[in-house]
Structure formats: structure tokens, C-alpha cells
Amino acid sequence: MTSSFRGASADAVATLTDELGGAVSGSPETATTVAGELFSVSQTLRTEGPLRRFVTDASLPTEAKTGLVGQVLGGKVSDATLSVVRSAVSRRWTSAGDLPHALEHVGVVSAVKGAGDQAGRLSDELFGFAQTVKDTPELRDALSDPARTLEDKARLVHSLLDGRALPATVTLVVQSLAGTHRTVSVALAEYQKVAADARNQGVATVRVARDLTDAERDRLADALSRQYGRPVHLNLLVDPTVLGGLRVEIGDDVIDGTVSSRLDDARRRLAG
Incomplete structure (x- = not known):
């Protein structure tokens, strides 16, 4: 680059x-x-x-x-x-x-x-x-x-x-x-x-528990494009270790909306 x-x-x-x-x-x-x-x-x-x-x-x-x-x-x-x-x-x-x-x-x-x-x-x-x-x-x-x-x-x-x-x-x-x-x-x-x-695009790696429908992919790509100010190409990975939701890695940013991540947050709050 x-x-x-x-x-x-x-x-x-x-x-x-x-x-x-x-x-x-x-x-x-x-x-x-x-x-x-x-x-x-x-x-x-x-x-x-x-x-x-x-x-x-x-x-x-x-x-x-x-x-x-x-x-x-x-x-x-x-x-x-x-x-x-x-x-x-x-x-x-x-x-x-x-x-x-x-x-x-x-x-x-x-x-x-x-x-x-x-x-x-x-x-x-x-x-x-x-x-x-x-x-x-x-x-x-x-x-x-x-x-x-x-x-x-x-x-x-x-x-x-x-x-x-x-x-x-x-x-x-x-x-x-x-x-x-x-x-x-x-x-x-x-x-x-x-x-x-x-092509003036960003690249996002998306980890999900199940494959997304075309409509879901389009909605996610549109949302990320609005957030980052340019089109975003999705690399989709179906990962059995993901418990619901999705995890998005784009550049140095990580957006973790998985169930396992929320459970980990809850455990940390309880431990604290």
C-alpha cells in the first residue's frame, strides 16, 4: 500500500x-x-x-x-x-x-x-x-x-x-x-x-456463527460504509466458536457484538 x-x-x-x-x-x-x-x-x-x-x-x-x-x-x-x-x-x-x-x-x-x-x-x-x-x-x-x-x-x-x-x-x-x-x-x-x-474501499473481516443472507450482508456493508465514510468490502468467515452476533475487524478497529463477548463483559463486571 x-x-x-x-x-x-x-x-x-x-x-x-x-x-x-x-x-x-x-x-x-x-x-x-x-x-x-x-x-x-x-x-x-x-x-x-x-x-x-x-x-x-x-x-x-x-x-x-x-x-x-x-x-x-x-x-x-x-x-x-x-x-x-x-x-x-x-x-x-x-x-x-x-x-x-x-x-x-x-x-x-x-x-x-x-x-x-x-x-x-x-x-x-x-x-x-x-x-x-x-x-x-x-x-x-x-x-x-x-x-x-x-x-x-x-x-x-x-x-x-x-x-x-x-x-x-x-x-x-x-x-x-x-x-x-x-x-x-x-x-x-x-x-x-x-x-x-x-477502488477506494475498506476491507472488513466479519466472523459469524452462521452464514448471512444477501440482505443481511447488504445491510451490514451499508452500515459500515456509512460509519467509515467509504464503501466497505466484506470478508465473511463462518466461525463455530462465535456464539451469536458477529465480530467485525476493519483496519485496527474491532467491533465485537458476539454473545461470548457480552458474557465475558458480564463476568468481568461480576468479578470486579
Whole structure:
């Protein structure tokens, strides 16, 4: 998210995000392609220290940096991706490590644009896959096994999601394997936040004892949207440990209206 960047890097990310909109406007396919290419460039910059230091060196002429990018990437990525990367290396960065992180961030935004009007489905699929990983030890172990190659793990993801999820979802889940975040689940949670920010939304995780009807979901989403001043996307978790009511986590806020919470409050008052 842009809030993780500071100073010049935050300004650069905001500019790149705006420029991305023009580069992929009206073409979901281009946006998804650009996302994957930006992830690849980001990984290259993480692993190739000399290249990263050269293109983030503020003392070097912009022409030298953009020229090198053209030599390295020309013919290997789309014109839209090359335009974004050239713009990125022409900007100032608070630290050299911010550049690959920024390109990953902009790649996530591009993947969201690739989902088009199905961005809500994208968020649901990211959350759903993260829950599947959490609830399936065999899958979690397979995706975190250092002995398995990234390509092998990506093939596993494709076998699970191709034809069942949006291409943008598959792109983001594969990127979550890259190791830039502590775990796959942490990466997917971060990507969902970026997706929500790109659509000016908040994200609420709602734990309930039973599934909500569509009408109940709509009422809850409307209430939270009014309270927080912007649309809120709901991640719904049916949790058998919840005794009636619901528990809402949105950002750093927790709204606990469960029976168990009220019982705990009553016990504390009696004990006091």
C-alpha cells in the first residue's frame, strides 16, 4: 500500500499509479499482462543488486538509467510495462529497495484493473484462497516448502485455479509465492488491501456463527460504509466458536457484538 512508502518514494508511487491508469486504460488483458511483467521486473531488481543500485542512483543522468532499462527489457516486455519502468527509474526513491517494492505494488494495482468490473470477485477469490491455505496443512506446506522450486509451486496454483478463478486472481496468487512477504497468506492479505485502496474501499473481516443472507450482508456493508465514510468490502468467515452476533475487524478497529463477548463483559463486571 502507498502508506508503506515515505517521502520521495510515496510521491513516486502515486505518480506511477496515475500513469498506469493511462497505460492500461480500457484493456483488462493488457492490465493483467502488465501486472505479471511488473512482478518479473520487480523480482529481477531484488536479485540484481548492481542493476538496482544503478537505476536508483540519483547522481546519474535520467537518460542513462532509462536507456539501460530499454536495453535490458526492450523486446521482452510490453510497451506499457516498459513505459512504467522507465518512468520509475527516472524518479527519486527514499531507498534503493523501495523501487522493486513499488513495482510490485503497481503490479497489484494493474492486476486489479485487469479484473475490470469483477474486482469484487477478485477480492473474494484472494480471501478464499488464503483461507484454503490456512485450513489445508498439506497445501500450506507445499507452498512454503523451500525444497520445491517457484515454478513447481506455480504449477500447483495453476492446477487449482485455472478455469475456476479470474486470470488476475491467478496472477496475484502466483506472485504471493515470490517470498516478498512473510507467508503466502500475508501476501494475499496485503494484495487485497491494495485492491481495496485502488477502488477506494475498506476491507472488513466479519466472523459469524452462521452464514448471512444477501440482505443481511447488504445491510451490514451499508452500515459500515456509512460509519467509515467509504464503501466497505466484506470478508465473511463462518466461525463455530462465535456464539451469536458477529465480530467485525476493519483496519485496527474491532467491533465485537458476539454473545461470548457480552458474557465475558458480564463476568468481568461480576468479578470486579
